[in-house]
Amino acid sequence: MPHDVPATTSPASVGARSAGAVGEEHAPAFDRESLHIYDTTLRDGTQQEGLSLSVADKLVVARHLDELGVGFIEGGWPGSNPKDAEFFRRARTELDLRGALLTAFGSTRRASKAVGDDPQVAALRDAGTAVVCLVAKADRRHVERALRTTPAENLAMIRDTVRYLTAEGKRVFVDAEHFFDGHRADADYALEMVRTAAEAGAEVVVLCDTNGGMLPTRIGDVVATALESTGARLGIHCHDDAACAVANSLVAIEAGATHVQGTANGYGERCGNANLFSVIAGLETKLGRRVLPDGRLRELVRVSHAIDEVTNSAPNSSRPYVGASAFAHKAGLHASAVKVDPDMYQHIDPAEVGNDMRMLVSELAGRATLELKGREMGLDLSGEREALGRVLELVKDREAAGYSYEAAEASFELVLLDEVSGRERYFTLESWRVIVEQRAGGEVVSEATVKVHSHGERHVSTAEGNGPVNALDTALRAALEKAYPGLADLDLVDYKVRILDGRHGTGAVTRVLVETSDGRGRWDTIGVDENIIAASWVALQDAVTYGLRRQGERPDPDAV
Numbered sequence: 270m271p272h273d274v275p276a277t278t279s280p281a282s283v284g285a286r287s288a289g290a291v292g293e294e295h296a297p298a299f300d301r302e303s304l305h306i307y308d309t310t311l312r313d314g315t316q317q318e319g320l321s322l323s324v325a326d327k328l329v330v331a332r333h334l335d336e337l338g339v340g341f342i343e344g345g346w347p348g349s350n351p352k353d354a355e356f357f358r359r360a361r362t363e364l365d366l367r368g369a370l371l372t373a374f375g376s377t378r379r380a381s382k383a384v385g386d387d388p389q390v391a392a393l394r395d396a397g398t399a400v401v402c403l404v405a406k407a408d409r410r411h412v413e414r415a416l417r418t419t420p421a422e423n424l425a426m427i428r429d430t431v432r433y434l435t436a437e438g439k440r441v442f443v444d445a446e447h448f449f450d451g452h453r454a455d456a457d458y459a460l461e462m463v464r465t466a467a468e469a470g471a472e473v474v475v476l477c478d479t480n481g482g483m484l485p486t487r488i489g490d491v492v493a494t495a496l497e498s499t500g501a502r503l504g505i506h507c508h509d510d511a512a513c514a515v516a517n518s519l520v521a522i523e524a525g526a527t528h529v530q531g532t533a534n535g536y537g538e539r540c541g542n543a544n545l546f547s548v549i550a551g552l553e554t555k556l557g558r559r560v561l562p563d564g565r566l567r568e569l570v571r572v573s574h575a576i577d578e579v580t581n582s583a584p585n586s587s588r589p590y591v592g593a594s595a596f597a598h599k600a601g602l603h604a605s606a607v608k609v610d611p612d613m614y615q616h617i618d619p620a621e622v623g624n625d626m627r628m629l630v631s632e633l634a635g636r637a638t639l640e641l642k643g644r645e646m647g648l649d650l651s652g653e654r655e656a657l658g659r660v661l662e663l664v665k666d667r668e669a670a671g672y673s674y675e676a677a678e679a680s681f682e683l684v685l686l687d688e689v690s691g692r693e694r695y696f697t698l699e700s701w702r703v704i705v706e707q708r709a710g711g712e713v714v715s716e717a718t719v720k721v722h723s724h725g726e727r728h729v730s731t732a733e734g735n736g737p738v739n740a741l742d743t744a745l746r747a748a749l750e751k752a753y754p755g756l757a758d759l760d761l762v763d764y765k766v767r768i769l770d771g772r773h774g775t776g777a778v779t780r781v782l783v784e785t786s787d788g789r790g791r792w793d794t795i796g797v798d799e800n801i802i803a804a805s806w807v808a809l810q811d812a813v814t815y816g817l818r819r820q821g822e823r824p825d826p827d828a829v
């Protein structure tokens with residue numbers, strides 16, 4: 270978060286600690302057992318298309334979830350495959366969980382088989398976890414058509430398996446698969462299934478919206494009915510096929526469920542599971558439920574991104590609470606209100622979940638946007654109405670020509686500095702030239718020559734590269750190396766090109782975005798031109814200028 274923006278005390282954040290009451294002294298205590306936060310990333314999350322974790326990956330994800338402070342981590346299905354079996358073996362010695370309990374997942378015994386003879390149940394017994402979660406059928410249609418058995422035998426399968434595992438000293442949770450569909454088709458049977466599991470010793474019966482098609486009002490009604498009719502401790506497990514998984518989970522908790530299952534970042538089969546991070550944030554910041562140990566909610570963004578890293582998923586910037594865009598403001602009108610009070614366009618204080626408020630500069634910006642962006646940069650522009658107006662006009666004109674400053678904040682900073690304090694320049698360009706040559710044998714080589722003046726000296730440098738932009742970048746930095754040896758620390762780490770539609774019959778233009786690193790941070794710059802190399806030059810020139818400024822280098826007072 271930009272440090273200069275005043276900290277908010279939004280009603281939502283006050284509610285997080287006081288449950289709508291008065292102050293800290295009334296904050297509900299954290300109690301891991303009164304509302305179970307049950308993570309199934311390592312089981313249901315891995316049912317997502319394209320997501321496959323090694324045993325080592327699973328161990329890392331489990332540690333992240335434990336650090337966040339969830340209560341239960343479902344490690345997988347030990348009777349399913351050798352990898353999950355190995356995970357539970359290695360977890361005994363390699364997973365030193367600080368607060369969470371590891372659980373093993375599996376199904377009830379097979380129909381018409383003795384529970385003691387079922388190898389899959391034996392694998393659960395031997396997984397080395399204190400808690401086991403069983404999937405069991407709650408929908409008569411599934412009993413008859415998928416299990417191909419009788420409703421009575423299904424209840425016996427549940428009863429036998431729960432009793433067997435509790436007798437082995439396990440805490441047993443039962444996932445009532447297809448509970449909500451089953452309840453619609455035959456409510457008496459679905460509720461009987463819940464009673465059977467609870468009476469056999471299941472600590473929690475988790476009502477599952479397996480197909481993910483339920484809407485919140487129905488979930489709330491059915492959970493309340495099930496609670497009243499069975500008296501069992503109930504949990505909730507929702508899928509996101511109707512885009513309601515998080516809402517359904519929260520509604521279920523408000524209706525009396527005291528155990529909630531979900532996955533990191535909402536990974537899961539088809540459209541995913543309830544995003545447990547959104548559920549946690551909703552519980553803590555809106556419903557006044559303390560479900561994480563003190564201070565851990567602020568780790569939410571970090572843990573979400575760390576797990577994306579392990580699963581090799583690109584972080585979705587629009588994810589509620591944790592996404593990079595979750596508190597990013599682009600519209601000028603929003604910024605003008607946020608300038609007065611950030612709460613006006615934010616549902617919580619982003620710092621509560623470890624996120625930051627950001628201002629995005631674009632053609633939709635107003636002066637307030639630029640003023641707040643200035644604050645992020647450490648500039649007080651409150652008295653600079655005219656300069657802000659000039660910058661705004663320039664930004665809008667350039668965006669009309671193809672620039673996109675929200676993707677290139679370093680270039681925007683340079684534009685702003687130009688107007689408000691006079692940009693510091695480090696060199697003057699005399700010329701650049703790039704040659705692309707195909708040699709005998711087919712090799713294509715790029716060669717660039719750059720001529721610049723800096724601190725009274727003329728520097729000429731020629732460099733080869735694996736492409737024209739690489740050659741140009743190398744030649745520019747070689748030319749300036751004598752004046753600025755620190756340039757050797759800069760790396761061009763990403764280069765993106767987009768051809769924009771031709772406008773007014775003038776032909777297409779090219780937008781180039783360059784990402785540069787100095788090992789301590791990264792910054793993005795932009796160039797637009799009809800010629801791709803010229804566009805690249807503009808972006809590179811900004812990249813180097815910005816880098817020199819970061820390094821605190823001495824500008825050249827004569828540079829233009």
Ligand SMILES: CC(=O)SCCNC(=O)CCNC(=O)[C@H](O)C(C)(C)COP(=O)(O)OP(=O)(O)OC[C@H]1O[C@@H](n2cnc3c(N)ncnc32)[C@H](O)[C@@H]1OP(=O)(O)O
Nearest residue numbers: 346348349350376377378379380404405406415416446479
């Ligand atoms: C809603 C959910 O997401 S639940 C979790 C689902 N996850 C997975 O399926 C991933 C792991 N699954 C697997 O590795 C395999 O499917 C296994 C090892 C469990 C079973 O493999 P197989 O023995 O080859 O059986 P298959 O997958 O073809 O069919 C499932 C069998 O389990 C039975 N079954 C399904 N649900 C249950 C249940 N709740 N209780 C008991 N048996 C069940 C089916 O009737 C079927 O029996 P059948 O083999 O006699 O026809």
Ligand SMILES: CC(=O)C(=O)O
Nearest residue numbers: 404444446447477479
């Ligand atoms: C158990 C489970 O994953 C489901 O019903 O969706």
